[in-house]
Amino acid sequence: PQDAAAEVQALRAQLVQWAHEYYVQDAPTVPDGEYDRVYQRLEALEKAHPELHSPESPTQRVIGAILEGLTPVRHAVPMLSIRTETDNEASGAQAFDARIRKELGLDPGDPPVEYVAEPKFDGLAMNLRYEAGRLVQATTRGDGEVGEDVTHNIRTIRQIPLQLRADAAVPPVLEVRGEVYMRRDDFDALNRKQEAAGGKTFVNPRNAAAGAVRQLDSNITAQRPLSFFAYGLGEVTPVAQGGMQWDSHYAMLMQLRAWGFPVAPQVCVAKGADELVAFHQRMGAERANLGYEIDGVVYKVNSRALQLELGFVSREPRWAVAHKYPAQEMVTR
Numbered sequence: 001p002q003d004a005a006a007e008v009q010a011l012r013a014q015l016v017q018w019a020h021e022y023y024v025q026d027a028p029t030v031p032d033g034e035y036d037r038v039y040q041r042l043e044a045l046e047k048a049h050p051e052l053h054s055p056e057s058p059t060q061r062v063i064g065a066i067l068e069g070l071t072p073v074r075h076a077v078p079m080l081s082i083r084t085e086t087d088n089e090a091s092g093a094q095a096f097d098a099r100i101r102k103e104l105g106l107d108p109g110d111p112p113v114e115y116v117a118e119p120k121f122d123g124l125a126m127n128l129r130y131e132a133g134r135l136v137q138a139t140t141r142g143d144g145e146v147g148e149d150v151t152h153n154i155r156t157i158r159q160i161p162l163q164l165r166a167d168a169a170v171p172p173v174l175e176v177r178g179e180v181y182m183r184r185d186d187f188d189a190l191n192r193k194q195e196a197a198g199g200k201t202f203v204n205p206r207n208a209a210a211g212a213v214r215q216l217d218s219n220i221t222a223q224r225p226l227s228f229f230a231y232g233l234g235e236v237t238p239v240a241q242g243g244m245q246w247d248s249h250y251a252m253l254m255q256l257r258a259w260g261f262p263v264a265p266q267v268c269v270a271k272g273a274d275e276l277v278a279f280h281q282r283m284g285a286e287r288a289n290l291g292y293e294i295d296g297v298v299y300k301v302n303s304r305a306l307q308l309e310l311g312f313v314s315r316e317p318r319w320a321v322a323h324k325y326p327a328q329e330m331v332t333r
């Protein structure tokens with residue numbers, strides 16, 4: 001009956017909102033018991049009304065089918081590697097800014113170049129393809145040209161929306177890129193659980209996340225606590241066909257946040273080399289207390305127009321660099 005369809009739609013919207021507050025904003029507005037009660041009501045209604053099935057329902061996070069293998073997928077837009085700058089904090093950032101200013105033909109008296117600075121997460125890169133605002137495919141980076149379809153596992157990550165939170169229009173095709181990672185506390189808990197069950201333990205959170213993402217059985221992945229931060233885009237429908245474009249990298253990141261994706265809270269606009277150096281030092285000081293592993297910071301020219309002017313060198317963007325920290329001495333746990 002119509003009232004079942006209306007109730008199912010309302011319950012789905014309510015649960016998606018509560019999950020966004022809990023998993024993405026880390027600011028739940030209802031107790032777990034209330035969420036569970038409504039979730040069970042939705043499950044009962046969906047069971048009684050199979051005609052109302054929807055892959056985007058919050059009840060469809062774990063599909064449960066065990067795959068024979070992972071299917072290779074060619075990226076519509078290659079997943080670029082990012083140049084690495086290993087000089088220590090000041091000179092690395094200054095070298096990048098000097099190169100950009102030279103390539104843009106700027107004189108010393110010209111105004112500072114505006115960058116976006118962000119942490120560089122030590123997880124695994126992921127491409128999330130949304131069509132008509134719905135998650136249709138998730139692909140690992142692979143060799144940059146061809147990755148593996150891990151949609152069944154990525155659907156289990158509550159921080160990744162199955163459907164864009166779109167009040168306004170969304171591009172018919174939108175690929176969101178970001179890093180799947182495991183928080184340190186989740187990693188420690190997983191290793192304790194693995195030890196207690198006589199299973200294998202993991203050397204570091206990155207390995208644990210990579211192992212979870214490449215499982216053939218998404219029920220196992222659903223037991224592994226994975227997280228996600230969005231940092232860029234892959235294919236986007238051309239503007240002429242209803243796509244969207246942003247005049248700056250920062251504006252694009254804020255749009256991703258509005259669509260429901262976690263974007264690193266530390267992301268900020270940095271004017272000139274001095275603010276890049278300050279960011280690198282600030283993140284270096286915070287690194288041990290972040291709750292997740294970073295292996296450096298990333299600087300990107302903020303203006304889209306300037307990015308296009310700078311272009312790419314052998315598929316690596318000239319407008320971006322990763323500024324890495326010295327390898328972290330192994331801390332005794």
Ligand SMILES: Cc1ccc2cc(C(N)=O)cc(O)c2n1
Pocket residue numbers: 080081082118119120121122123179231232298317320
């Ligand atoms: C273009 C590009 C490529 C790899 C990246 C990797 C990360 C990262 N590991 O956090 C962040 C970025 O903004 C990236 N941006």
